[in-house]
Amino acid sequence: MAAPGFERVPISEQEASVRAKNFDEVCLGYTEEEAVLEASRCLNCKNPRCVQGCPVNIDIPGFIMALKEQNFKGAYDKISESSALPAVCGRVCPQETQCEALCIRGVKGDAVSIGKLERYTADRAREEGIKPHTDCAPNGHKIAVIGSGPAGLTCAGDLARLGYDVTIFEALHEAGGVLTYGIPEFRLPKDTVVAAEIENVKALGVKIETNVVIGKSVTIDELMEDEGFEAVFIGSGAGLPMFMKIPGENAKGVFSANEYLTRNNLMKAFREDSDTPIFRPAKVAVVGGGNVAMDAARTALRLGAEVTIVYRRSEAELPARVEEVHHAKEEGIKFELLTNPVEILEDDDHNVRAMKCIRMELGEPDASGRRRPVPVEGSEFELETNAVIMALGTSPNPLIASTTEGLDTNKWKCIVASEENGQTSKEGVFAGGDAVTGAATVILAMGAGKAAAKGIDEYIKSKN
Amino acid sequence: MYLIKKKRVLHDSIFLMDIVAPRVAKYCQPGQFVIVRIDEMGERVPLTVCDYNREEGTVTIVVQTIGASTLRMKELNEGEYLHDFVGPLGQPSELITDDIEEVKKKKILFVAGGLGTAPVYPQVKWLHEHGIDADVIVGAKNKDLVILEEEMKAVAGNLYITTDDGSYVRKGLVTEVIADLVEKEGKKYDLCVSIGPMIMMKFCTLTTKKYNIPTIVSMNPIMVDGTGMCGACRLTVGDEVKFACIDGPEFDGFKVNFDEAMERMKLYRTEEGRAMLKLKEGDTHHGGCGHCDGGDK
Numbered sequence: 052m053a054a055p056g057f058e059r060v061p062i063s064e065q066e067a068s069v070r071a072k073n074f075d076e077v078c079l080g081y082t083e084e085e086a087v088l089e090a091s092r093c094l095n096c097k098n099p100r101c102v103q104g105c106p107v108n109i110d111i112p113g114f115i116m117a118l119k120e121q122n123f124k125g126a127y128d129k130i131s132e133s134s135a136l137p138a139v140c141g142r143v144c145p146q147e148t149q150c151e152a153l154c155i156r157g158v159k160g161d162a163v164s165i166g167k168l169e170r171y172t173a174d175r176a177r178e179e180g181i182k183p184h185t186d187c188a189p190n191g192h193k194i195a196v197i198g199s200g201p202a203g204l205t206c207a208g209d210l211a212r213l214g215y216d217v218t219i220f221e222a223l224h225e226a227g228g229v230l231t232y233g234i235p236e237f238r239l240p241k242d243t244v245v246a247a248e249i250e251n252v253k254a255l256g257v258k259i260e261t262n263v264v265i266g267k268s269v270t271i272d273e274l275m276e277d278e279g280f281e282a283v284f285i286g287s288g289a290g291l292p293m294f295m296k297i298p299g300e301n302a303k304g305v306f307s308a309n310e311y312l313t314r315n316n317l318m319k320a321f322r323e324d325s326d327t328p329i330f331r332p333a334k335v336a337v338v339g340g341g342n343v344a345m346d347a348a349r350t351a352l353r354l355g356a357e358v359t360i361v362y363r364r365s366e367a368e369l370p371a372r373v374e375e376v377h378h379a380k381e382e383g384i385k386f387e388l389l390t391n392p393v394e395i396l397e398d399d400d401h402n403v404r405a406m407k408c409i410r411m412e413l414g415e416p417d418a419s420g421r422r423r424p425v426p427v428e429g430s431e432f433e434l435e436t437n438a439v440i441m442a443l444g445t446s447p448n449p450l451i452a453s454t455t456e457g458l459d460t461n462k463w464k465c466i467v468a469s470e471e472n473g474q475t476s477k478e479g480v481f482a483g484g485d486a487v488t489g490a491a492t493v494i495l496a497m498g499a500g501k502a503a504a505k506g507i508d509e510y511i512k513s514k515n
Numbered sequence: 516m517y518l519i520k521k522k523r524v525l526h527d528s529i530f531l532m533d534i535v536a537p538r539v540a541k542y543c544q545p546g547q548f549v550i551v552r553i554d555e556m557g558e559r560v561p562l563t564v565c566d567y568n569r570e571e572g573t574v575t576i577v578v579q580t581i582g583a584s585t586l587r588m589k590e591l592n593e594g595e596y597l598h599d600f601v602g603p604l605g606q607p608s609e610l611i612t613d614d615i616e617e618v619k620k621k622k623i624l625f626v627a628g629g630l631g632t633a634p635v636y637p638q639v640k641w642l643h644e645h646g647i648d649a650d651v652i653v654g655a656k657n658k659d660l661v662i663l664e665e666e667m668k669a670v671a672g673n674l675y676i677t678t679d680d681g682s683y684v685r686k687g688l689v690t691e692v693i694a695d696l697v698e699k700e701g702k703k704y705d706l707c708v709s710i711g712p713m714i715m716m717k718f719c720t721l722t723t724k725k726y727n728i729p730t731i732v733s734m735n736p737i738m739v740d741g742t743g744m745c746g747a748c749r750l751t752v753g754d755e756v757k758f759a760c761i762d763g764p765e766f767d768g769f770k771v772n773f774d775e776a777m778e779r780m781k782l783y784r785t786e787e788g789r790a791m792l793k794l795k796e797g798d799t800h801h802g803g804c805g806h807c808d809g810g811d812k
Binding site for chain 2: 223232264268290303306309318322327328330
């Protein structure tokens with residue numbers, strides 16, 4: 052293998068034409084030799100900028116140096132100090148805009164492939180049965196965590212390490228939140244990766260009670276008053292799907308990305324032995340340009356459809372990770388950019404038959420700083436399709452806020468919480484992740500869970 | 516895992532189960548529902564609460580076999596377990612949350628169709644326990660499909676049973692009974708609560724509208740999570756789109772767009788039927804069952 056240079060060590064992937072027909076993971080990961088070689092590209096900066104780019108402040112040069120020396124356990128221990136979900140983050144973090152964006156190697160050539168090295172380290176640890184340290188002395192304080200997604204798992208893991216007695220309450224029948232219901236198998240394998248990292252959190256002593264809908268099965272006030280929880284962390288995510296409110300949206304064959312992905316990922320509808328059905332038509336249109344849109348489109352493709360992504364801005368504004376857009380294109384997904392749906396057209400039996408769209412052009416920048424798309428008059432056309440998947444974003448479920456006395460929300464129904472320590476308007480109640488920020492990323496939710504764990508620890512100490 | 520404490524077969528295709536689920540039993544109210552999953556590969560099946568015992572921590576559900584999951588559930592016996600049982604979901608019936616003195620002033624008519632008898636029962640029982648006797652019409656295809664008759668008789672004011680084929684009490688549709696009660700017997704009702712197959716609820720509201728009786732219906736569309744996350748259960752109510760799982764399941768029957776709701780129910784019908792046939796026929800089933808009827812949820 053060539054000496055390390057300006058370019059990163061390439062990583063192998065399933066070939067596009069093959070993977071378009073299966074749900075196995077796209078990226079195959081580094082081999083040991085490749086990982087060590089890539090690790091040797093790290094300059095071990097005295098003042099590592101990459102760490103500043105990591106929302107959970109992993110000692111990146113520290114783990115990479117251990118990897119370079121083939122000390123795989125050492126590398127894993129380093130990451131575990133800061134993250135409970137390295138095999139997840141190594142796969143789904145947008146490293147290119149975080150740690151890798153700040154890597155000094157990136158000034159001239161490619162940044163070190165930090166994400167892929169994190170993934171290698173975590174996968175190797177799992178395969179060799181290396182576990183995070185679980186020697187935490189119990190301190191007897193009970194903490195409730197609502198939601199078992201990235202924010203909740205991180206908060207729970209950090210608190211357990213500090214000795215707290217933590218119970219996570221999950222509304223669905225399986226833990227993991229968006230890692231389980233949202234992100235597809237081909238990007239994040241459930242049994243091997245997600246379940247294994249959740250087991251690691253449980254090994255710290257964290258209990259997970261599934262099938263509990265907070266606000267319905269029990270309220271936060273009752274958890275604190277009747278069940279003895281001294282503090283609560285809300286990491287309930289952003290679960291409510293948005294629709295466009297255009298004519299025809301209730302036709303047969305229009306789905307939220309949440310529904311479509313939940314059927315496939317949580318309910319395993321792609322498998323022959325699942326009882327849960329999923330709609331499998333010949334043509335599918337996905338509306339939106341984020342990671343969820345890419346996930347829905349690539350899922351539909353694997354279920355046998357010809358797929359078109361419809362996005363109202365241009366390619367440069369696509370919010371999805373570049374890697375996901377690249378993979379989607381490779382697999383044969385078509386993009387109708389600068390295009391917006393105006394109506395969904397039905398046949399006589401109320402099945403979707405086409406989507407009426409209008410071409411857009413970019414005008415002046417809007418509040419988000421992106422150039423605002425404006426319709427091109429008279430440019431309407433019909434896009435033939437049998438199904439439409441709306442991937443327009445999600446907002447927090449108001450259930451918890453509406454059943455908790457004194458918990459403030461903002462006009463977007465997001466819970467108001469301090470960025471620094473997660474403290475909400477209600478004493479003893481902390482929050483973080485999408486429930487606070489609206490739909491964002493796995494790693495930002497983890498960062499918020501981490502900050503709140505620290506906040507909760509300080510709060511409990513201040514009271515005792 | 517949730518223990519099946521009691522099981523009673525009501526009909527070849529309908530069974531009742533008392534499930535040990537203390538968190539649900541503590542809070543559930545008439546009108547709300549639960550979601551049940553039989554095993555690892557089972558569907559999430561929404562079922563309306565039929566009864567509950569807060570002391571014993573049990574919730575009663577009534578299930579009709581309509582797909583692979585419910586067919587497997589039928590094979591389970593007392594002492595065995597359901598994999599998942601979550602709730603209570605949805606809003607309680609307005610009768611329960613409204614001012615009881617106002618409710619007491621009303622003459623209420625319940626119209627139950629088939630399996631709809633199960634969710635009607637706890638509401639009638641609750642009213643009975645609060646000193647209000649409501650009239651109840653129960654409609655079923657035939658005598659064998661009349662369920663919970665004794666239980667209902669014990670809590671209803673007047674109970675009127677009708678069967679499509681005339682095999683029990685009288686022959687005819689529930690709408691004919693409503694018309695008879697109002698026109699022939701001169702009964703006056705201030706509120707109607709109608710729960711059953713969507714087609715029945717639709718025609719029920721068309722009838723009650725004629726007599727100006729405000730009518731509440733309980734919608735049972737396709738659902739996945741039951742917490743507002745997927746939007747599969749969306750309905751048009753008046754000029755708004757509502758989610759049955761969090762905004763309902765009960766809605767103003769005069770405002771519900773039943774035709775759209777019934778169309779949306781058909782989406783997976785063949786796939787449901789396919790899964791059921793696969794289970795029933797095992798390896799002898801080779802698909803192509805586009806004609807099989809998955810039945811109403």
